[in-house]
Amino acid sequence: MKMTGAQIIIKLLEREGIRMIAGIPGGANLPLYAALSKSKIKHILARHEQGAGFIAQGMARSTGQPAVCFATSGPGATNLMTAIADAKLDSIPIIAITGQVPTSLIGTDAFQEVDTYGMTIPITKHNFLIRNAEELLSVIPESFQLAMEGRPGPIVIDIPKDIQKQQIEIKRWPLMKKKKKKDKIDLAMIKKMTHMIQQAKKPLLYIGGGIIHSGAEKLVLELARKNSIPVTSTLMGLGAFPPDDDLFIGMLGMHGARYTNYILNEADLLLAFGVRFDDRATGNIARFCKQARIIHIDIDHSEIGKIRRSHLSLACDIAAALKYLNPLIKRQKRKEWISFLDRMKKEHPFQIPQSSDPLNPLNLIGMISRIAQGNAIITTDVGQHQMWTAQIYPFRTPRTLLTSGGLGTMGFGLPVAIGAGLANPKRQVICISGDGSFLMNIQELATLAEENLNVKTIIMNNGSLGLVRQQQEFFYDKNYMASRFITRPDFAAVAKNFGLKGIDLGKERDPEEILQKALNEKGPCLINAPIPFDQNVTPMVPPGAGNHEMIGGE
Amino acid sequence: MEATKANTIIELTVNNHAGVMSHITGLFSRRGYNLEGIICGPVGDGSVSRMYLLVEKNARLEQMIKQLEKLYDILIVSLREDYDHTLFHRLHDLIIKEKNRAKYKEF
Numbered sequence: 001m002k003m004t005g006a007q008i009i010i011k012l013l014e015r016e017g018i019r020m021i022a023g024i025p026g027g028a029n030l031p032l033y034a035a036l037s038k039s040k041i042k043h044i045l046a047r048h049e050q051g052a053g054f055i056a057q058g059m060a061r062s063t064g065q066p067a068v069c070f071a072t073s074g075p076g077a078t079n080l081m082t083a084i085a086d087a088k089l090d091s092i093p094i095i096a097i098t099g100q101v102p103t104s105l106i107g108t109d110a111f112q113e114v115d116t117y118g119m120t121i122p123i124t125k126h127n128f129l130i131r132n133a134e135e136l137l138s139v140i141p142e143s144f145q146l147a148m149e150g151r152p153g154p155i156v157i158d159i160p161k162d163i164q165k166q167q168i169e170i171k172r173w174p175l176m177k178k179k180k181k182k183d184k185i186d187l188a189m190i191k192k193m194t195h196m197i198q199q200a201k202k203p204l205l206y207i208g209g210g211i212i213h214s215g216a217e218k219l220v221l222e223l224a225r226k227n228s229i230p231v232t233s234t235l236m237g238l239g240a241f242p243p244d245d246d247l248f249i250g251m252l253g254m255h256g257a258r259y260t261n262y263i264l265n266e267a268d269l270l271l272a273f274g275v276r277f278d279d280r281a282t283g284n285i286a287r288f289c290k291q292a293r294i295i296h297i298d299i300d301h302s303e304i305g306k307i308r309r310s311h312l313s314l315a316c317d318i319a320a321a322l323k324y325l326n327p328l329i330k331r332q333k334r335k336e337w338i339s340f341l342d343r344m345k346k347e348h349p350f351q352i353p354q355s356s357d358p359l360n361p362l363n364l365i366g367m368i369s370r371i372a373q374g375n376a377i378i379t380t381d382v383g384q385h386q387m388w389t390a391q392i393y394p395f396r397t398p399r400t401l402l403t404s405g406g407l408g409t410m411g412f413g414l415p416v417a418i419g420a421g422l423a424n425p426k427r428q429v430i431c432i433s434g435d436g437s438f439l440m441n442i443q444e445l446a447t448l449a450e451e452n453l454n455v456k457t458i459i460m461n462n463g464s465l466g467l468v469r470q471q472q473e474f475f476y477d478k479n480y481m482a483s484r485f486i487t488r489p490d491f492a493a494v495a496k497n498f499g500l501k502g503i504d505l506g507k508e509r510d511p512e513e514i515l516q517k518a519l520n521e522k523g524p525c526l527i528n529a530p531i532p533f534d535q536n537v538t539p540m541v542p543p544g545a546g547n548h549e550m551i552g553g554e
Numbered sequence: 555m556e557a558t559k560a561n562t563i564i565e566l567t568v569n570n571h572a573g574v575m576s577h578i579t580g581l582f583s584r585r586g587y588n589l590e591g592i593i594c595g596p597v598g599d600g601s602v603s604r605m606y607l608l609v610e611k612n613a614r615l616e617q618m619i620k621q622l623e624k625l626y627d628i629l630i631v632s633l634r635e636d637y638d639h640t641l642f643h644r645l646h647d648l649i650i651k652e653k654n655r656a657k658y659k660e661f
């Protein structure tokens with residue numbers, strides 16, 4: 001059978017189970033679109049390639065499965081970069097397929113030519129520049145394998161236009177080899193770990209996104225309960241441990257609660273599982289858990305010892321390790337350690353607002369969490385609203401918080417919510433955004449209107465780049481340079497002009513009732529929520545300080 | 555030039571295609587590792603190449619090797635304490651044809 005490169009690509013994507021692709025067409029990927037038009041795969045027309053990249057991320061983050069986006073050469077590819085880099089830092093399996101100028105023009109500064117391959121080397125797990133159509137048969141299945149294998153990550157496949165059009169004879173399709181590498185677990189090491197845990201007086205689990213990627217949340221819960229080990233989570237790990245459990249001590253780091261960071265500082269053994277000692281989580285690394293020995297388990301062996309030396313370590317899938325570790329662990333009550341936790345929680349609680357003003361940011365998030373369905377997916381943008389959400393929204397299951405942890409990309413929230421909505425049509429999706437971030441991908445309201453998804457956006461509108469303003473207040477002598485907006489769009493009206501429902505809680509007498517109604521209605525809706533411009537996220541670990549040296553929040 | 559004691563050689567066996575060198579040098583620049591020298595050439599039928607990287611022997615060496623091991627096109631990474639890294643400092647002499655040696659003497 002004779003097929004073009006483009007037809008082969010689409011066929012291989014179908015075989016990988018891809019049902020939706022977000023993208024934008026252009027000169028260099030038109031053959032691909034021509035082939036896509038004949039496929040059952042649904043195309044989601046984003047309004048900016050960054051939006052397409054984040055829509056794919058929304059699908060991948062909410063399901064744990066690889067998702068695909070398309071862009072043309074040149075500006076299409078450069079527009080994708082932010083979403084790809086974001087996926088790299090949070091280990092998200094997306095596959096970006098970019099059109100490239102014809103092979104004969106590569107290197108000639110042709111119209112819309114950029115070196116997509118060269119530009120994406122440092123922001124992908126791996127990337128390919130296709131040189132002939134035969135290569136597609138191995139590269140595409142391999143890309144799916146690579147994106148998921150070990151530590152997940154983004155893959156770029158750059159495909160010149162002539163190769164999309166090149167016809168070749170296909171005799172046989174590649175076998176769908178989904179070889180799952182079995183982790184060989186070092187049992188002697190597991191025994192040593194067991195011993196160290198049982199000898200410890202004050203062990204603490206420090207868990208991160210790796211738990212969610214691995215699907216190890218039940219095993220972590222079992223370990224924690226069996227041996228009475230308290231648990232702190234990174235931003236990326238939220239949802240992996242039940243927030244109401246007595247053993248849970250919240251998110252650590254820059255905006256962790258006082259008690260959390262105090263308890264951490266007291267630990268004598270840190271079980272660092274599926275984490276990478278990110279600076280936002282550890283604060284000044286030299287002052288992080290100084291008295292603690294460290295057991296580090298991560299699937300990426302280059303994370304072991306990258307930031308902090310560990311005493312015992314394993315480079316493997318965390319679930320695989322815990323399957324061996326848990327049965328060896330004895331039940332322990334750890335009365336003293338647990339009572340220390342309780343005392344810290346009482347003495348240094350997280351400060352909830354005194355006022356009952358529904359438009360106080362923390363009250364607003366509390367309200368959202370009471371109204372939202374139990375399995376609602378929450379996406380955030382980046383800033384104060386993101387940190388407030390992380391601090392108090394009770395994420396009960398993995399993949400219910402989708403947030404840009406590593407890259408901290410403003411503009412993440414809306415397109416990721418759209419992607420999550422597409423992949424989970426039965427679930428409620430809520431994007432909690434800020435008025436600064438929202439403007440960075442506001443064009444995707446058009447995509448949302450077109451898809452008519454059950455996606456709600458709540459803009460916590462403080463008329464400023466709040467987190468920047470806060471840093472200026474604390475560390476730059478209140479010199480509020482470029483952090484306050486002079487003009488402020490009427491977001492509810494903007495939404496209406498995109499053909500969506502828009503409401504403004506500032507104009508309502510009973511915001512809670514209106515919010516409840518808006519969130520429970522089917523279909524998309526944008527909710528503007530005016531909040532005070534000068535409220536800070538506290539506590540805060542100042543740059544360079546140890547986690548226990550927080551300011552505010554007392 | 556003084557043969558610096560603090561250097562060592564990493565030997566790589568890599569797939570031989572156009573992008574591999576960028577992946578390797580990109581890794582070094584992005585992560586701020588020093589790369590003092592590279593020698594590279596095809597082996598066998600040319601489908602793989604061997605590369606010798608002259609690197610500083612310091613605390614980051616272990617990370618460097620782990621990061622190299624993650625690169626898709628790198629097939630084998632080995633640290634070669636037993637190789638003579640002073641070769642890198644004699645390259646120029648070695649590469650000039652015998653009969654031309656005199657011409658280049660002053661360099």
Ligand SMILES: Cc1ncc(C[n+]2csc(CCOP(=O)(O)OP(=O)(O)O)c2C)c(N)n1
Pocket residue numbers: 381382383384385386408409410411433434435436437438460462464465466467468
């Ligand atoms: C793309 C991008 N540009 C700049 C920043 C730096 N930055 C971090 S938070 C922030 C302010 C965010 O403002 P807003 O979305 O209104 O959220 P708020 O902090 O007010 O809740 C900025 C500018 C960033 N994280 N991402």
